[in-house]
Every structure is written in structure tokens, then in C-alpha cells.
Amino acid sequence: MIRKVMFSLCLILFLAVESANAAQSLQLKAAQAVLYDMDTGLIIWEKKMNKQAHPASLTKIATVLTGLRFGDHKKVVIVSQKAGNLNTGSIIGLKSEDEIKFEDLLKAAMIVSANDATIAIAEATAGDLELFLQLMNGTAYGFGLASTSFTNTHGLSVANHRISPYDLAVWSAMAMRNPEFKALAGMKEAEIMIKRKGEEKKLTLRNTNRLLFSDQGIYGIKTGTTSLAGKCLAGAWDAHGHHFIGIVLNSSERWGDMLKLKRFTEERCTKEIIVDFDQDWQRVRLGGNRPLEFVVISKKRIEVVLPASEKNQIIKRVYINPNIKLPVKAQQPVGKAEFWFGNQFIGRIELYPDRDIITNFWHRKQ
Numbered sequence: 001m002i003r004k005v006m007f008s009l010c011l012i013l014f015l016a017v018e019s020a021n022a023a024q025s026l027q028l029k030a031a032q033a034v035l036y037d038m039d040t041g042l043i044i045w046e047k048k049m050n051k052q053a054h055p056a057s058l059t060k061i062a063t064v065l066t067g068l069r070f071g072d073h074k075k076v077v078i079v080s081q082k083a084g085n086l087n088t089g090s091i092i093g094l095k096s097e098d099e100i101k102f103e104d105l106l107k108a109a110m111i112v113s114a115n116d117a118t119i120a121i122a123e124a125t126a127g128d129l130e131l132f133l134q135l136m137n138g139t140a141y142g143f144g145l146a147s148t149s150f151t152n153t154h155g156l157s158v159a160n161h162r163i164s165p166y167d168l169a170v171w172s173a174m175a176m177r178n179p180e181f182k183a184l185a186g187m188k189e190a191e192i193m194i195k196r197k198g199e200e201k202k203l204t205l206r207n208t209n210r211l212l213f214s215d216q217g218i219y220g221i222k223t224g225t226t227s228l229a230g231k232c233l234a235g236a237w238d239a240h241g242h243h244f245i246g247i248v249l250n251s252s253e254r255w256g257d258m259l260k261l262k263r264f265t266e267e268r269c270t271k272e273i274i275v276d277f278d279q280d281w282q283r284v285r286l287g288g289n290r291p292l293e294f295v296v297i298s299k300k301r302i303e304v305v306l307p308a309s310e311k312n313q314i315i316k317r318v319y320i321n322p323n324i325k326l327p328v329k330a331q332q333p334v335g336k337a338e339f340w341f342g343n344q345f346i347g348r349i350e351l352y353p354d355r356d357i358i359t360n361f362w363h364r365k366q
Helices: 001-022 056-070 080-087 104-113 115-126 130-144 165-176 179-185 255-267 307-311
Strands: 034-035 045-047 076-078 099-101 189-196 199-207 219-226 229-239 244-247 269-275 281-286 292-298 304-309 314-320 337-340 344-353
Touching: 034 165, 034 219, 034 255, 045 115, 045 165, 045 304, 056 104, 056 115, 056 165, 056 179, 056 219, 056 269, 056 314, 076 104, 076 115, 080 115, 080 189, 080 281, 099 104, 104 115, 104 179, 165 179, 165 219, 165 229, 165 307, 189 219, 189 269, 229 269, 244 255, 255 269, 255 304, 269 307, 269 314, 269 337, 281 314, 304 307, 304 337, 307 314
Parallel strands: none
Antiparallel strands: 034 045, 034 244, 076 099, 099 189, 189 199, 219 229, 229 244, 269 304, 281 292, 292 344, 314 337, 337 344
8 A cells, every 4th residue: 555655656746747847948038938839729838928019020920921912923013212211120221213023022021021121012012001001900800819919011119019929829820831931931041133223233131040040940930129029039840740830029048949949849749649530439329119329430630749748638528419310321420529728629520420320220331
């Protein structure tokens, strides 16, 4: 008995240490952060993820995605006076009446965080800066991103230009599903051309994201810095066959923080198959003159990547239709199962009989 008690105490202590180690392994310098699984939509870890903050040039993730969705990628843009007059922060020195390809504006915005390029993108896409901002904010509203408030396209800090880390993660996930955006986010260098008064000027752009130049497996997304926002970074990488997004805001160690998030997914997380094809769920008994029993099975697979210390937080809820009427075909759903990770919804599957059920006898599928 004493040995059993001692073993139980040791097991509890081990699990507590594992959980504590997992938490301690993510002591970030960032004021706010979130680790997001693109494939499942699950939050793996977070720090004040719902609090609005200044996003700096992470704003350009939404700007460039909106330009890609609604703009003419092959268009040659005539730079407006508004875009040409912007000389604050990072710029490529556009002047009024310059000619530049739309795709080069996208490269400038993503690679060197050119603020003037974002104004030109907005005007070329929507014809007006305010209309473009309506497209950005409308997209956020459509996806239920209530913490998004864009008042400019570049991210220079002003009072009402705010967004939460969670909303930035969702924007980043939407953007990285776009192949053209993903290519831009991982582009280390590019050459663009500006035509001014008939003369062409070539510019070489080098990405501000130093992690792209390291052998760390980070393939995006965007840097951002202002005095109010601090140093910010959105990153993307793969682990356990899943695609992850990391957001860190106002960090004195943004590169190190992003690598900590990446290592956490690789070393502290595991893949869990929570439901598999043809998995038996439970036996169902139908009453009547001749009671029948059959097994309900799933016809779908759902897998998640979670911290190993938290996989016991997966909740499964099974619902069987109480009014099943015979006959029932094997292709006819008779119930459902839902899966949750804490208070986060993972997914839902339908449950089917493992065979055709006829009124007076079973007919096994051949």
C-alpha cells in the first residue's frame, strides 16, 4: 500500500514538474504573444492575446493581403501626391507621377516595409485610401475579428490604429494560405524598378526579417517597429506536419522569442489523433420486439498538435439520435461527436452504423 501511495505521489510530482517545465520554457520578453496552429485554429499558448496594441508594420500583412485579393497584379501604378509626400519611417522614396508595377509595390511593402508603397497599393486597389481601409476593416468584421481597428495602411502608431495578437495571428494565417503572399513573406531579396520622368531606377531590396537568413526553418512573415509598438514580429514555420504562426509584440528579444515559440512546438508538443477512420465509438441498442445492437463508427480523421502536458484537456462529447427509425443504411448518420480543447472547439464528426440495419435482421456489408 505504501509503495502504491509513493508511486502515485511520484507520478503527480512528475506531471506537475512537466507542466511547470512547459510553462517555464516559454518565458518571453514580449509584452504580448500568441502561438497559433493554422491547420486547426487552436491557440497553443498565449500571453495577453486579446488585448489591443499598436501593431507597427505587422499592419502590412493585412494591407498586402487586401491588395492581392482586390488589386490588379499586372497594373502599372502612377504614384499619387499623397503617396509621394509620405516620408515618415521606412520608405522607397516614391515621388508623385512615378511609375511602378503593382507587384513591385507589394514587394517593397513586405520586404523593406515601405510605408509609401502601402499608400500606392491602397489607391491603386480601391481608388481611394479610405475605401481601401474599409476593405481591410470589413474583412476583419467578416471574420469576427473584433479587436481589429485599422486607420492606416502602414502601421505608424496613432491612437485608434490597434489590433490584438490573436487577430494578427488570424490575419497571418489567412495571408499565408495565399500562395502569392507566402512567396512575398519568404522573399529574402528582390529588385524593383521605379520610372521617374522617363528614366528607370533600379532598387535592390533586402528583407528586414533576419530569421529568413538563418537556418532555423522560419519562412516568414513580417517585422515591425515603432516607438510605441516596440519591436514586433510575425513568424511562420512547420512542426509535426502542421503550420504554425507566432506573433510577438513589444519585445526586446523578438528573434529569440520567435525561436522559443518554434522550439516549444517541436520539443514540448505532440501530435494527437483524436478520431480516426472507422474508429468504433459506442454500441447502440434499439428496443422493440426484437432488440438490435450495432456499433457506431467515424468516417473522418481529426488530429491536433498540443502541448504534451495538456493533451488530457481534450473533451469528447457524443450525441446519438434517440429517435432512430429502421431500416438504417450504413451511409446514414445516426449521431455526432464534438471535440474541444478546454474551451476551444476543435471539430465535429458524424457517426454512422458499422453496417446496414434492417428491421428484422442485420445485413453485413460485403
